[in-house]
Amino acid sequence: METVTFREASEQDLDSIVFMLSDDNLGNTRERYEHPLPESYIKAFRAIDSDPNIELIVACVGNTIVGVEQVTFTPHITYQGGWRATIEGVRTASSERGKGLGSQMIRFAIERAKERGCHMMQLTTDKKRVDALRFYERLGFKASHEGLKLHL
Amino acid sequence: METVTFREASEQDLDSIVFMLSDDNLGNTRERYEHPLPESYIKAFRAIDSDPNIELIVACVGNTIVGVEQVTFTPHITYQGGWRATIEGVRTASSERGKGLGSQMIRFAIERAKERGCHMMQLTTDKKRVDALRFYERLGFKASHEGLKLHL
Numbered sequence: 001m002e003t004v005t006f007r008e009a010s011e012q013d014l015d016s017i018v019f020m021l022s023d024d025n026l027g028n029t030r031e032r033y034e035h036p037l038p039e040s041y042i043k044a045f046r047a048i049d050s051d052p053n054i055e056l057i058v059a060c061v062g063n064t065i066v067g068v069e070q071v072t073f074t075p076h077i078t079y080q081g082g083w084r085a086t087i088e089g090v091r092t093a094s095s096e097r098g099k100g101l102g103s104q105m106i107r108f109a110i111e112r113a114k115e116r117g118c119h120m121m122q123l124t125t126d127k128k129r130v131d132a133l134r135f136y137e138r139l140g141f142k143a144s145h146e147g148l149k150l151h152l
Numbered sequence: 153m154e155t156v157t158f159r160e161a162s163e164q165d166l167d168s169i170v171f172m173l174s175d176d177n178l179g180n181t182r183e184r185y186e187h188p189l190p191e192s193y194i195k196a197f198r199a200i201d202s203d204p205n206i207e208l209i210v211a212c213v214g215n216t217i218v219g220v221e222q223v224t225f226t227p228h229i230t231y232q233g234g235w236r237a238t239i240e241g242v243r244t245a246s247s248e249r250g251k252g253l254g255s256q257m258i259r260f261a262i263e264r265a266k267e268r269g270c271h272m273m274q275l276t277t278d279k280k281r282v283d284a285l286r287f288y289e290r291l292g293f294k295a296s297h298e299g300l301k302l303h304l
Contacts, residue, residue: 014229021230030231044233051205056229072226077166077208078173078241079182081196086238089230114304121304124276124297136300145276145299148288152266152273 002061004101006108009056009068014045016065017058020091026126027091055112059092059105067092067101071109073116085113087123106139124149154213156253158260161208161220166197168217169210172243178278179243207264211244211257219244219253223261225268237265239275258291276301 009017018041022031032038048054053074059067069090075083087109092101113121124147125132133143161169170193174183184190200206205226211219221242227235239261244253265273276299277284285295 017229027230032232038232040233041229042233044227044229044235047227047235048229051227053203054226068229070228074206074224075196075199075203076222076241077169077193077196077200077220078179080184080190081192081194083196089228110302110304119304121302122276122300124274124299126297128296133298133300139302141300141302143298143300144280145278145301146285146295147276147297147299148274148285148293149296150262150273150291150293152262152271 004066004104005060006057006105007060009045009049009058011042011045011049013058013065014041017056017068020065020068020093021089023094024091026128057105057108057112059101059108061096065093066096067105069105069109071112073113073118079119082119083117084120084122085109085116085118087121090123102135103139106136110139156218156256157212158209158257159212161197161201161210163194163197163201165210165217166193169208169220172217172220172245173241175246176243178280209257209260209264211253211260213248217245218248219257221257221261223264225265225270231271234271235269236272236274237261237268237270239273242275254287255291258288262291 014037018031018033018037021027022033048056055071057069057071058065070088072086073083110121170183170185170189173179174185200208207223209221209223210217222240224238225235262273
């Protein structure tokens, strides 16, 4: 496959990111891909961008953004004061699915987590995404936990 | 039951917190409750304390710490730039279990999440903790997701 590069997102990438998030079976009911983008996306981007413990990472082929993932590094008292990395909002462009891009993205996040000294990488995946569970298990994740959500 | 108060933990509380974390079926294999406490706990406490988006909350009866929970507030691009609150490291003193303290702690965290404008509260619970799942479901959480972990 084509060479994929990874970098932190800039505000100019937000349009492509929101498009990918909305171009998804579950995301299409949650997101608002409009022009101009709703202000809430821009505010969230700036909060993420200014937090040294959050990396919003885009995968690129040439100048085209083909994937996005958010990796948050968090200190905890548990595990003897260990840091964890949490991956959320993983999406690939629909044109790129099935080419191994998702695996590359998760492996990149794992390397970042190791560089940051994290002892654990974690994520939750919607039980409706049946293929996603197998995908993460192939990468070594164990579905040892229930992922509980409460909409406020 | 006795009146429970909640406040952010101070470094002086760390001994009680680590004791509670280690006095647990799963925690006893992961933690090191020693004197002096391993430096890694103190470093993690200071990282948490200096992060405005993390609250390490202790529940107290009088001057005695009877519970601990960490609530992390995180901005995301998903859900139109929504913030989420994640609860982790919830423990109650063994002497207090079965008295409704856990519910009070989670309800306190939910109120904090609402005050911070979060649209979702989330947590993962080990599938080995069979009572915990029912506890969280009674509080309104849905086990809609798999919780995946990868030890690095």
